[in-house]
Amino acid sequence: MSAFTTPxxxxxxxxxxxxxxxxxxxxxxxxxxxxAESMFFSGLFLAYFxxxxxxTLTVRSDQPLHPSIALPLFNTLILTVSVAAMAWAERSIxxxxxxxxxxxxTVAAALGLIFMLLQSVEFSRxxxxxxxxxxxxxxxxxxxxxxxxxLRVFAGVTFMLIVLVRAFMGQFSRHRRAAVQACAAYWYFIxxxxxxVLAVLYRS
Amino acid sequence: xxxxxIPIEKPGMWARVAAWLTTVDHKxxxxxxxxxxxxxxxxxxxxxxxxxxxxxxxxxxxxxxxxYNELFTMHGTGMIFLFVIPFLVGLGNYIVPLQLGARDMAFxxxxxxxxxxxxxxxxxxxxxxxxxGTASNAAWTAYVPLSTRQFSPQxxxxxxxxxxxxxxxxxxxxxxxxxxxxxxxxxxxxxxxRIPFFTWTIIVTAAxxxxxxxxxxxxxxxxxxxxxxxxxxxxxxxxxxWQNMFWFxxxxxxxxxILPAMGVLSEVIPVFSRKPLFGWKAMVLSxxxxxxxxxxxxxxxxxxxxxxxLVERFFMFTTMVIAVPTGVxxxxxxxxMWKGSLNLKTxxxxxLGFISTFVIGxxxxxxxxxxxxxxxxxxxxxxxAHFHYVLFxxxxxxxxxxxxxxxxxxxxxxxxxxxxxxxxALMWIGFNTAFFPMHILGLEGMPRRIATYAADRGWDLPxxxxxIGAFMIAASVLLFMINYVVSIVARRGEVAGDDPWxxxxxxxxxxxxxxxxxxxRTPVVESERPLYDQRMAAQAKPQA
Ligand code: HEM
Ligand SMILES: [Cu+2]
Numbered sequence: 062m063s064a065f066t067t068p069x070x071x072x073x074x075x076x077x078x079x080x081x082x083x084x085x086x087x088x089x090x091x092x093x094x095x096x097a098e099s100m101f102f103s104g105l106f107l108a109y110f111x112x113x114x115x116x117t118l119t120v121r122s123d124q125p126l127h128p129s130i131a132l133p134l135f136n137t138l139i140l141t142v143s144v145a146a147m148a149w150a151e152r153s154i155x156x157x158x159x160x161x162x163x164x165x166x167t168v169a170a171a172l173g174l175i176f177m178l179l180q181s182v183e184f185s186r187x188x189x190x191x192x193x194x195x196x197x198x199x200x201x202x203x204x205x206x207x208x209x210x211x212l213r214v215f216a217g218v219t220f221m222l223i224v225l226v227r228a229f230m231g232q233f234s235r236h237r238r239a240a241v242q243a244c245a246a247y248w249y250f251i252x253x254x255x256x257x258v259l260a261v262l263y264r265s
Numbered sequence: 266x267x268x269x270x271i272p273i274e275k276p277g278m279w280a281r282v283a284a285w286l287t288t289v290d291h292k293x294x295x296x297x298x299x300x301x302x303x304x305x306x307x308x309x310x311x312x313x314x315x316x317x318x319x320x321x322x323x324x325x326x327x328x329x330x331x332x333y334n335e336l337f338t339m340h341g342t343g344m345i346f347l348f349v350i351p352f353l354v355g356l357g358n359y360i361v362p363l364q365l366g367a368r369d370m371a372f373x374x375x376x377x378x379x380x381x382x383x384x385x386x387x388x389x390x391x392x393x394x395x396x397x398g399t400a401s402n403a404a405w406t407a408y409v410p411l412s413t414r415q416f417s418p419q420x421x422x423x424x425x426x427x428x429x430x431x432x433x434x435x436x437x438x439x440x441x442x443x444x445x446x447x448x449x450x451x452x453x454x455x456x457x458x459r460i461p462f463f464t465w466t467i468i469v470t471a472a473x474x475x476x477x478x479x480x481x482x483x484x485x486x487x488x489x490x491x492x493x494x495x496x497x498x499x500x501x502x503x504x505x506x507w508q509n510m511f512w513f514x515x516x517x518x519x520x521x522x523i524l525p526a527m528g529v530l531s532e533v534i535p536v537f538s539r540k541p542l543f544g545w546k547a548m549v550l551s552x553x554x555x556x557x558x559x560x561x562x563x564x565x566x567x568x569x570x571x572x573x574x575l576v577e578r579f580f581m582f583t584t585m586v587i588a589v590p591t592g593v594x595x596x597x598x599x600x601x602m603w604k605g606s607l608n609l610k611t612x613x614x615x616x617l618g619f620i621s622t623f624v625i626g627x628x629x630x631x632x633x634x635x636x637x638x639x640x641x642x643x644x645x646x647x648x649x650a651h652f653h654y655v656l657f658x659x660x661x662x663x664x665x666x667x668x669x670x671x672x673x674x675x676x677x678x679x680x681x682x683x684x685x686x687x688x689x690a691l692m693w694i695g696f697n698t699a700f701f702p703m704h705i706l707g708l709e710g711m712p713r714r715i716a717t718y719a720a721d722r723g724w725d726l727p728x729x730x731x732x733i734g735a736f737m738i739a740a741s742v743l744l745f746m747i748n749y750v751v752s753i754v755a756r757r758g759e760v761a762g763d764d765p766w767x768x769x770x771x772x773x774x775x776x777x778x779x780x781x782x783x784x785x786r787t788p789v790v791e792s793e794r795p796l797y798d799q800r801m802a803a804q805a806k807p808q809a
Contacts, residue, residue, distance in 0.1 A: 084448070084449035086371045086372070086445050086449050089444075089445045089448060089449065090371070090372060090441050090442075090445045093440070093441040093444050093445060093475060094437075094441050096475055096476065097437050097440070097441070097475045097476070097478070097479050098479065100475075100476050100477070100478075100479040100480055101479035101480070101482060101483050103479075103480065104479060104480035104482075104483035104484065104510055104513075105483055107480075107509070107510065107513075108483070108484075108487065108498065108506055108510065111505075111506050111509065112501070112506065115501075115503055194490075194494070194496050194497075195494075195495045195496055195497060196497075197497055198497045198498060198500065198501045200497065201487075201490075201491075201496040201497045201498045202498065204496075205487065205496075205498075
């Protein structure tokens, strides 16, 4: 017997043989990961509502419970356009359009960067008003939601840059685009979280 | 025909070490998980022995209260985060792809990342003993305000928290990997109902890890931030925020630690009773139900925390309800063994050990699920007895059942069965000697987490007995290690062959240990017991 033949028992030989079904594992993995991420934010929201509804704590009146919503609304617009661009990029590669994949992803990533920039403007506005993560338990949870969201935006933009590099190297096609789909799914998730953050922090 | 044999150069030692360090093979990663978590089992066990020595008699001065606090904290978290969970994950890593008839996990590199993260996290958590000289000492629950900077100023606490964050990331990555692997890499014909039972428990466990762990991660980050960046999450007068977030993870965690062990039993008992698992669908459904209900009971840990009584009653109810699907499992195992032709080898004995002790732990659990009883026994040794009956009596007996069952597959050699039986007997007796007296101590009012006690409380004798029991357990684990060294390392054990137990699932359809690629050809599955079908077919059609 040569060293390269597999020793096989009778049972192993008798098992019939067929091809396997194919699945989009990258996308499934991203969906599972997003489920975990949404539980992370559930934890933060839980903490926020716990501290807000806790009658043993008084939310101090000098703090902006209903801060001005103009800038966040503008930021929502930016994120909406960014999500649309990403969706368009995803659609493009589904039709084997490499150029528009690059255009769409670039636009989405650039808008994501602008969002991060405007969030930092928002943070400094709060801080100059004397409302900081250290000012109270309420301030801590308020900022936790904003900061962890913007960290996700950062992660999403990084993911897009990776997709862009790979797109420039011509690694995607109609048949090979799991990373684009995963990136887009994550970006939609970040958008959904933002809508919740907006509703809860600014209008509830 | 003459076959040509090409001489293959044997790789040197460093090449082999490098191969292990860079491997992405699920089997090697699984083995590394098993080895490292067994190491942490021994380490955390040594802490337990020191604890028991200190408590052997009233007024002992082996360690002081501060060191004692570090010891039980590191004992508890070592056992949970660095032994039981990663050991079961490691077993899943090795066995699940084989049971599915797959070549590897869906994301092999993420799999490797998960292991190295975990090992690093373990070293970080224990690192507090070296860095700054004081490890975490605020108990495994790390309740605020005890765990805040004010009352636990040491760096050891910060790096311990950070270590648990890493453990959480590692197990979340693992959970994603398991779910995608099981969904997409099943052998053709393996419908949901035909997924082997151990793999089913891994599905539910992975889902629980996925949904529970991030909440703990959030809480840990908030605590780290309070300690280091002066945020105010947990500094308020209300300590229940931490308790809610902590127990939202940590109650599901007890099912994360028990479900895969139940999966082991559900593999071993049918094989060693020569019967199919009784009530297959009911067993699968009860596993799923436990997974769902596991998320609805966490407040039973907070019955003395001043929660609204109506809310408390709701959680008392859910706690009682979850005992039902758990009972289904016990009955199914007993019905499977009923009138079976029992093959009383060590794996089955370990399962019997599981059932006998887990039932006691389950009953004491339902008892303390009743609010008035919990008010009495909360924070006493009763609770310590209870959770060791489920965690040691359940998970650890399940883990040893799994080792005696699958180590022949993993290593290619059988463990010595006689020595195994001694190991089982000594561990079972030692376990009950160590932990049964703690029920009495608890009812007599001995609080947990105290470093010593006065002689006039009547606690001396049960404590002494418990300490003797602890050393019996240690001796039994030593027997296991001797068995492993003699039978496997020194190669004195019988050669296992492909299928030493005449088992049912696909991992036994390949060689022991399996080749890197697991299966030369993709197997096809027509029931939940593909190998049983094969044997039956072979009997019906004798060789022509
Ligand atoms: C050799 C076997 C073991 C012995 C003798 C032992 C002994 C003990 C004792 C005496 C305590 C109470 C310390 C105190 O409250 O002052 C304790 C706590 C604990 N043990 Fe074990 N144990 C063993 C195995 C295990 C295993 C296998 C697990 C988990 C899988 C475990 C998990 C825990 C946990 C979570 C705590 C609570 C720590 C805390 O209060 O923060 N133990 N153990
Ligand atoms: Cu619980």
